[in-house]
Amino acid sequence: MxxxxxxxxxxxxxxxxxxxxxxxxxxxxxxxxxxxxxxxxxxxxxxxxxxxxxxxxxxxxxxxxxxxxxxxxxxxxxxxxxxxxxxxxxxxxxxxxxxxxxxxxxxxxxxxxxxxxxxxxxxxxxxxxxxxxxxxxxxxxxESGYLPDIPGLRDFAGMVVHPQFWPDDFDCEGKKVVVIGSGATAVTLVPALAEKAEHVTMLQRSPSYVMSLPERDPIAARIRAALPHALAHRVVRAKNVMMNLGFYQFCQRAPFLAKRVLRRLTARGLRDTVPVDPHFAPRYDPWDQRLCVVPDSDLFRTLRAGTAEIVTDRIDTVTEKGVRLESGRELEADILVPATGLRxxxxxxxxxxxxxxxxxxxxxxxxxxxxxxxxxxxxxxxxxxxxxxxxxxxxxxxxxxxxxxxxxxxxxxxxxxxxxxxxxxxxxxxxxxxxxxxxxxxxxxxxxxxxxxxxxxxxxxxxxxxxxxxxxxxxxxx
The missing domain is CATH 3.50.50.60 (FAD/NAD(P)-binding domain)
Known part of the structure; x- marks a missing residue:
């Protein structure tokens, strides 16, 4: 041994x-x-x-x-x-x-x-x-992600893909895709799939807080241009630690104000093309659950462009051709992606x-x-x-x-x-x-x-x- x-x-x-x-x-x-x-x-x-x-x-x-x-x-x-x-x-x-x-x-x-x-x-x-x-x-x-008991899922005639086990040969070009979930995985998948799919629907039972951040940090870029790599890294790291912790404390100590700030930022990203209520108005306070980050408003831009939509409703049952909701609406789908979390x-x-x-x-x-x-x-x-x-x-x-x-x-x-x-x-x-x-x-x-x-x-x-x-x-x- x-x-x-x-x-x-x-x-x-x-x-x-x-x-x-x-x-x-x-x-x-x-x-x-x-x-x-x-x-x-x-x-x-x-x-x-x-x-x-x-x-x-x-x-x-x-x-x-x-x-x-x-x-x-x-x-x-x-x-x-x-x-x-x-x-x-x-x-x-x-x-x-x-x-x-x-x-x-x-x-x-x-x-x-x-x-x-x-x-x-x-x-x-x-x-x-x-x-x-x-x-x-x-x-x-x-070994396995979390997959809730979704009524009728076995009846679906199309492809079901869990994000944790994504196939190398996946192709959604010209397909209708329904992503089930509202967390970080879902908000990441929707803009990426919308680049090739005919249409993508993000189906959520309850919404999450979503915040846009710059994909490239302009302040960090200026610091890196002025300082050696190692020193710049420490300075930017310290800056981001303070900013992230400060925003978290703000959310914990003043949740009502934090809700207003996040709501205003979301509305600015959607530009009146998608209503904030009910799709981006969670029932919980900010940071009671992990905040979803989208770089350069990519989710909001995709929704504004109409290549994807967001639906807030509950599933009645999955059918052979898609998802029937409790409201009676039916979402047609060739591919279902249950972005329903980890185990x-x-x-x-x-x-x-x-x-x-x-x-x-x-x-x-x-x-x-x-x-x-x-x-x-x-x-x-x-x-x-x-x-x-x-x-x-x-x-x-x-x-x-x-x-x-x-x-x-x-x-x-x-x-x-x-x-x-x-x-x-x-x-x-x-x-x-x-x-x-x-x-x-x-x-x-x-x-x-x-x-x-x-x-x-x-x-x-x-x-x-x-x-x-x-x-x-x-x-x-x-």
Missing amino acids: EHVDVLVVGAGLSGIGAGYRLQTQCPDLDYVILESRESIGGTWDLFRYPGIRSDSDMYTLGYPFRPWLGEKSIADGADILQYIRDTASEFGIDRRIRFGHRVIDVSWSSEQASWTVRVSTPNGLAEFGCSFLYVCGGYYSY LVPAGGVEFVVDGEKVDLSKKFIYRGMMLDGVPNAAMCVGYTNASWTLRADLASLYVCRLLRHMRRRGYRSAVPSYSGDGRTRPLLGLDSGYIHRAEGALPKQGSRSPWLMRQNYLLDLPTMRFGRIDESMVFVP
């Missing part, structure tokens, strides 16, 4: 960032990255649907140690994937990856102070040993066993947003829900490195978070979205105060994760 100091699970955005931090912050430790698929990229390699892009700016979604040099602030999926692959290659991280290695379960032995990781490989089952386990596989299933799984679906006892993650409290009470020498990477994923993912990797260095200096074999809260719980992910509610019973919980409270605030997390007490509510074993 091969044994390494640190085993990283997942070679996506988080896993590659973890690799860089480990080899620069802990150069005396050896690590391996296990990737279940055959390529680098994670989310950005899995999703291939038309128009896929980031809904976070690349100056905060990109790594702080490797400046984003692309022209677009809101980047296409292919450019993001290439950026991740180039990062892995530049720093030699790709040489540490074992592809086609899917983690089945992990078992901790306190006697040996080691994890045994059982893995499915192209050559059969294999085992790895490690002193520290770092799960960077995200929190949603790669969340804790720790990427990895099962934990500690000293022979299976760990029920739903009963665990999360420590500093990354470790679990009572689970030794293990962390999982969870990004922000209200900002770029990488902002928190990088803080988590830096904290892991701090912890490993501390343990090595003091001669500790294991570090175990020990819950010290008041018993009050909060959901792990603080959004009112359907995909989060469906998974609440399986995900760990957060507490009511630090270090068991997962704050969605980069400026507060930064000093805590970089310089805060490493021994707070942590039991170290020599």
Whole structure:
């Protein structure tokens, strides 16, 4: 059995960032990255649907140690994937990856102070040993997306395509397409499909807040023209962190005013061609669910041009030729795209066993947003829900490195978070979205105060994760 100091699970955005931090912050430790698929990229390699892009700016979604040099602030999926692959290659991280290695379960032995990781490989089952386990596989299933029970879907005579499993030979030219959903995937798909399809309909049961941002950040362009790449990247990153956090706080503290602002911006983008009510007037407050970003008003421009329409209604049933709504209207379709969300799984679906006892993650409290009470020498990477994923993912990797260095200096074999809260719980992910509610019973919980409270605030997390007490509510074993 091969044994390494640190085993990283997942070679996506988080896993590659973890690799860089480990080899620069802990150069005396050896690590391996296990990737279940055959390529680098994670989310950005899995999703291939038309128009896929980031809904976070690349100056905060990109790594702080490797400046984003692309022209677009809101980047296409292919450019993001290439950026991740180039990062892995530049720093030699790709040489540490074992592809086609899917983690089945992990078992901790306190006697040996080691994890045994059982893995499915192209050559059969294999085992790895490690002193520290770092799960960077995200929190949603790669095996299946969420597909609600849509009446009559089996009767549909056309093609049904889920965004998570987009076919390479997809062709919608001259076809009528109905996209079911109102989230980030739907608002991305509609303008892209409308470029070739005869007509696209975005069918939503309830609307989302949609905000247009420039695809190319003009302020960032001026800063990059005036400063060296590395310094410009830091300045633009800081600017965007402050702007994003400020707008989020505005939405949380003054939701009535935020609604008015978003409504006015939406009306300006639609230019009276599509009514804001009911299509862009959600029942919830801004940022109770994740805000949908569209670059350069592409969704609004597509709706104005008439190559796509938006319909707010409920499905009565899917028929052989399309979708019949509760209002009685029928939408003809050759292709249905259920952009109905993700299926969340804790720790990427990895099962934990500690000293022979299976760990029920739903009963665990999360420590500093990354470790679990009572689970030794293990962390999982969870990004922000209200900002770029990488902002928190990088803080988590830096904290892991701090912890490993501390343990090595003091001669500790294991570090175990020990819950010290008041018993009050909060959901792990603080959004009112359907995909989060469906998974609440399986995900760990957060507490009511630090270090068991997962704050969605980069400026507060930064000093805590970089310089805060490493021994707070942590039991170290020599």
